[in-house]
Amino acid sequence: MSMEENGMSYGAIKTYVLRTGRMTEAQRRNYAALKATWCLPYVLEQCDFRAIFGNDAPVTVEIGFGMGTVTAHIAADNPDKNYIGIEVHKPGVGRLLGLIQSRALTNVRIIEHDAVVVLRDMIPDGSLAACHIFFPDPWPKKRHHKRRLIQRAHTALIAQKLAVGGYLYVVTDWREYAEDARSVLEQTAGLVNAYTGFAPRQPWRSETNFERKGIRAGRASCELFFVRTDG
Numbered sequence: 001m002s003m004e005e006n007g008m009s010y011g012a013i014k015t016y017v018l019r020t021g022r023m024t025e026a027q028r029r030n031y032a033a034l035k036a037t038w039c040l041p042y043v044l045e046q047c048d049f050r051a052i053f054g055n056d057a058p059v060t061v062e063i064g065f066g067m068g069t070v071t072a073h074i075a076a077d078n079p080d081k082n083y084i085g086i087e088v089h090k091p092g093v094g095r096l097l098g099l100i101q102s103r104a105l106t107n108v109r110i111i112e113h114d115a116v117v118v119l120r121d122m123i124p125d126g127s128l129a130a131c132h133i134f135f136p137d138p139w140p141k142k143r144h145h146k147r148r149l150i151q152r153a154h155t156a157l158i159a160q161k162l163a164v165g166g167y168l169y170v171v172t173d174w175r176e177y178a179e180d181a182r183s184v185l186e187q188t189a190g191l192v193n194a195y196t197g198f199a200p201r202q203p204w205r206s207e208t209n210f211e212r213k214g215i216r217a218g219r220a221s222c223e224l225f226f227v228r229t230d231g
Contacts, residue, residue, distance in 0.1 A: 027094030034097040040084070042113035046124045052109060053082045058129030061086065061161075063115040063149065064136055066208065068096025073206045074132075075108045081129070083108045086115040116154060123161045131158050131168045135210055138174035150181040152188065159190040162228035167194070169202065170224040173214040178222030191226040199225035 023031065040052065049059050058081050065071045065085040075083045085108065087093055093112055100108050111118050136149045150170060158168055168191065172178050178198065185191055201223055211221060 023091045023094055026098060027091050029094075030098040030101070031090065031094040034101060035093075038097055038100050038108065039093070039110045039112060040122075042111060042118060042122070044121050047084075047122050047127075049082065049127065053107065055082070057082045057107070059084060059127065060130040060132060061119070061123065061128055062132040062134070064133065065092060065096060066135070066210065067092045068099055070134060070206050070208055071096060071108065072099035072103055072105065074204065075105050076103050077204065079107060081107065084111060085109075086111045086113065086118050088112060088114065115149075116157065119157050119161055125160050126163050128162050129166050131162060131166075133168070133170045134205070135172060135208070136170070136177075138172060138177040140174065140176070145180075148177065148180075150177070150184055152184055155185055155188040155191065159188055159228055162190075164228055164230045166228045168224075168226045168228075169199075169205075170226075171205070171211075171221055173211065173219040173221045175220075175222060178224065182224055185224060185226050188226075190228055190230075192229050194225045194227050199223040 040047070050056055053059075060074075060081060060083050062071055062083065062085045065087050066089070068085065068087075071083060071085045075081075085096060087096075087110065090112075093110055096108070096110060099105070111122070133149065138148070155168075162168065168185070170181060170185075172181065182193075182198070186193060201221070202225070214221070
């Protein structure tokens with residue numbers, strides 16, 4: 001099912017809301033001083049990963065990295081892999097820029113733009129080793145479900161960008177969204193569930209403050225791990 005079949009076009013309905021949270025002084029400094037070095041501008045042109053990173057290491061895209069703590073942790077643990085984080089929340093961008101500098105990470109880049117549009121316009125087909133989506137906005141009200149990131153048009157686009165054998169890893173602590181997302185992903189051509197039902201926690205993914213708050217509130221995380229096939 002294409003966006004056109006849904007009567008939509010990519011980016012027509014936003015999957016996010018721009019929050020107006022204040023940046024700390026450190027985040028503001030990081031944003032001003034480091035953006036030019038580690039952020040990629042949105043352009044209507046496909047990325048040349050070798051030119052960006054200076055190597056042919058596999059590339060993972062993370063959609064909506066929040067404050068970037070998990071992104072930095074995973075990138076630090078995997079210096080032989082490259083990561084592109086996509087986020088529209090400036091405080092989070094500023095925070096991850098600071099982590100890139102403090103941990104001397106050279107394998108992370110940031111794109112501050114609508115992730116669906118970035119995937120469409122900047123990421124070559126079949127080029128990604130993985131796509132991470134950790135705790136996307138669940139848009140719990142039924143009238144807002146059309147804003148959810150995990151829906152057929154978007155998952156088809158993600159599948160198109162993954163290399164054969166690449167994976168999509170989604171984590172949410174909103175059970176209804178998790179069940180809906182699993183159904184959507186199981187109907188997405190080219191993606192196969194690597195597990196029966198929900199996936200176990202992947203040990204290399206660290207917890208976020210947001211996740212710990214959810215656990216304290218009694219919300220258990222549900223994990224989905226789907227692999228791109230050649231079908």
